[in-house]
Structure formats: C-alpha cells, structure tokens
Amino acid sequence: MKEDTAEDPYVVHRSLLFTVAYEMLGSAADAEDVLQESWLRWADVDRSRVGDPRAYLVRVVTRQSLNRLRTLARRREEYVGEWLPEPLLTAPDVAEDVELADSVSMALLTVLETLGPTERAVFVLREVFETPYGEIAEAVGKSVTAVRQIARRARDHVAARRPRVEVSRSEQQAVVERFLAALRTGRVQDLLDVMAPDVVFVADGGGLAPASRVPVHGAARVAALLAGPGRLVSALWLNGAPAARVEVNGRVAAATFVVRDGRVTHIHAVANPEKLTRLDTSPTRLAR
Incomplete structure (x- = not known):
C-alpha cells in the first residue's frame, strides 16, 4: 500500500x-x-x-x-554585471500579508x-x-x-x-499601472511623469542578455533607456507585488518597482533568461 x-x-x-x-x-x-x-x-x-x-x-x-x-x-x-534575485511569480493574495510580501520583495532581497x-x-x-x-x-x-x-x-x-515603502497596496498598484501604460507608449515624457527625479534602475542580464552593468540614476537617463516603440508589456504579480513582464525584440525581462509619493523610485529588471524560467509556471506558494 x-x-x-x-x-x-x-x-x-x-x-x-x-x-x-x-x-x-x-x-x-x-x-x-x-x-x-x-x-x-x-x-x-x-x-x-x-x-x-x-x-x-x-x-x-x-x-x-x-x-x-x-x-x-x-x-x-x-557574475557579469549587477546580480538581482530570481523573481517569483506569486498570487495577488500574497500582498494581503504585508510582512510576508515585504520580506520577499526584490528591494529587500537585494x-x-x-x-x-x-x-x-x-x-x-x-x-x-x-x-x-x-x-x-x-x-x-x-x-x-x-x-x-x-x-x-x-x-x-x-x-x-532598504528603500522606505509607505504606500498602500492600491496606491502601489495604481502607480505601477501608470508606469506600464507609459512603457507601452514608449514616450519619454510619459515615463518622466511617473518616475521620481532620483529614480534608480538596476538591471540583471548576467552576460546572457543586454542590460546595463551598473545602476542607472536619474529620471532623464532612465527614461531615455526605457523609451522606444515595440514593447510588449503585461502586468503580473512578482514577489508579492504588482510587476511587469516586458518583451522587446523577442527578449523577455521581468521588472518590479518601489513606489513612494505617487512615483516609481526604484526599478529592478531581470533579463537573465536563466532566472525567468518560472514566469510561465503556476504561482509559487509562500508562507511564514
């Protein structure tokens, strides 16, 4: 038996x-x-x-x-360039446990x-x-x-x-949705409108995908880096927070965000394909 x-x-x-x-x-x-x-x-x-x-x-x-x-x-x-944690696809209800969501956030793990x-x-x-x-x-x-x-x-x-995060789940989601809409237009001004002046962009390509090997500081520089046509952008939940799946010319990246005062202050983008294998699987179950 x-x-x-x-x-x-x-x-x-x-x-x-x-x-x-x-x-x-x-x-x-x-x-x-x-x-x-x-x-x-x-x-x-x-x-x-x-x-x-x-x-x-x-x-x-x-x-x-x-x-x-x-x-x-x-x-x-x-490791080639910046090392970021492997993003986890999670269910939206993970965010309801604020302490759990914070503990697995890309910002804290970094x-x-x-x-x-x-x-x-x-x-x-x-x-x-x-x-x-x-x-x-x-x-x-x-x-x-x-x-x-x-x-x-x-x-x-x-x-x-650690970046200080003092926003509600609904505000975080609203700002991220605005950012994703700006990414879809590909216009510099749209991106500038939703980012803090001192925004920090950190990318992880691991030498296997195009990515800045050092953090990029400042809204103008980050907007210039991210602007452009042809981006396929979809919303998903990563590490207990609203996030994005972005595809450009067949290459996929996953991005998470830190929000403060109605604007994005930090962006963590993982493009290393070895860290994105779970994006197309079922959400990971987490517990405390």
Missing part, C-alpha cells in the same frame, strides 16, 4: 521551508535544491526523537542554505545580498519568521549572545539601506 504523505511535517511545512530557503538564497532554483537535500535528511531521521518537527525542519533548511550560500559566493563574485551568510540567516529567521534566539543559535552554530549581536547589526545594516 502506498504511504500517505499528506500529514508528513515536511509536506505540511514545505511552503514555509521554501520561503526560508528563498529568502536566504535569492534563487528559487537553489532553494529547490536545498529543499531536496533537506528532504533526504528528513527521510533518514528517527521521527520519534523530534519534538518539534517545524523547528527541526527550519533548522535543517537553514544549515543547508548556509552551506549553499558559501559555495555560491565565488559564482556571485564572478539589500540582503550585502549581508554575510550568517548575518543573512539570522536576519531572515529573526525579523521575518520571529524565530526564538535559542533556535537560531542552534541553526547557525553560534551562542545566543552572539546571535543577538548579529541580529542587531544585521537589522541596522538593512534599515540603513
């Missing part, structure tokens, strides 16, 4: 485990690899000796993610890239999932005192670098 795995703790908590791994790695493909490795370890465990399966699984995924982060460090250093592996793990577990310090200490192999210090440093580091 085939064993029923519906109530297996790994199955029950899989969306949570994926979210933990993705937030630590910024890559859905690497997160899936970590989950596979974690499943193999879970399959060999004596379940009768596991008091809290959820905490145990989060600990396993954290350790595997840390191992993966360290092995990926060289790849990131050799800032997390500036943390070391342990700092990133501690930040994600403490600030996003409210994991007790004792459990974090066990997961990262540090003392509770050390983890508290790491958490404080990471929190201050992120707070100093």
Whole structure:
C-alpha cells in the first residue's frame, strides 16, 4: 500500500521551508535544491526523537542554505554585471500579508545580498519568521549572545539601506499601472511623469542578455533607456507585488518597482533568461 504523505511535517511545512530557503538564497532554483537535500535528511531521521518537527525542519533548511550560500559566493563574485534575485511569480493574495510580501520583495532581497551568510540567516529567521534566539543559535552554530549581536547589526545594516515603502497596496498598484501604460507608449515624457527625479534602475542580464552593468540614476537617463516603440508589456504579480513582464525584440525581462509619493523610485529588471524560467509556471506558494 502506498504511504500517505499528506500529514508528513515536511509536506505540511514545505511552503514555509521554501520561503526560508528563498529568502536566504535569492534563487528559487537553489532553494529547490536545498529543499531536496533537506528532504533526504528528513527521510533518514528517527521521527520519534523530534519534538518539534517545524523547528527541526527550519533548522535543517537553514544549515543547508548556509552551506549553499558559501559555495555560491565565488559564482556571485564572478557574475557579469549587477546580480538581482530570481523573481517569483506569486498570487495577488500574497500582498494581503504585508510582512510576508515585504520580506520577499526584490528591494529587500537585494539589500540582503550585502549581508554575510550568517548575518543573512539570522536576519531572515529573526525579523521575518520571529524565530526564538535559542533556535537560531542552534541553526547557525553560534551562542545566543552572539546571535543577538548579529541580529542587531544585521537589522541596522538593512534599515540603513532598504528603500522606505509607505504606500498602500492600491496606491502601489495604481502607480505601477501608470508606469506600464507609459512603457507601452514608449514616450519619454510619459515615463518622466511617473518616475521620481532620483529614480534608480538596476538591471540583471548576467552576460546572457543586454542590460546595463551598473545602476542607472536619474529620471532623464532612465527614461531615455526605457523609451522606444515595440514593447510588449503585461502586468503580473512578482514577489508579492504588482510587476511587469516586458518583451522587446523577442527578449523577455521581468521588472518590479518601489513606489513612494505617487512615483516609481526604484526599478529592478531581470533579463537573465536563466532566472525567468518560472514566469510561465503556476504561482509559487509562500508562507511564514
């Protein structure tokens, strides 16, 4: 008889485990690899000796993610141009959990890239999932005192670098829709009207697609870069926020936006085709 795995703790908590791994790695493909490795370890465990399966699984995924982060460090250093997280196609209802949507936003994940592996793990577990310090200490192999210090440093580091977002979901969506309409016209003035004067555009082509290799600053420069005819633009939800799929001359890019005071202040555009394989799949399930 085939064993029923519906109530297996790994199955029950899989969306949570994926979210933990993705937030630590910024890559859905690497997160899936970590989950596979974690499943193999879970399959060999004596379940009768596991008091809290959820905490145990989060600990396993954290350790595997840390191992993966360290092995990926060289790849990131050799990456061509700017490195952005792999965008995730999500359902619109993810945005209803404001804290979850914020934790997987491209803006925050990009800032997390500036943390070391342990700092990133501690930040994600403490600030996003409210994991007790004792459990974090066990997961990262540090003392509770050390983890508290790491958490404080990471929190201050992120707070100093992350774009401030203080808009409602409806305002965010309205501004993004205006921006997409401007992209469709391809006119410089239409783009200028919806962007903040100090807008920042960051693109990730990975050496596999045309993209600026450094951030572009200022509305005039960004508008000149994005203006032009022939763009096929469609709306979708990425990383818990309204976003865009843009196709130009057969090349596809995914863009997410930060909005403040009714204008777009940051644009993150991923054109690396290796990071866009999930755009045509079902939305990814996330959980906290």
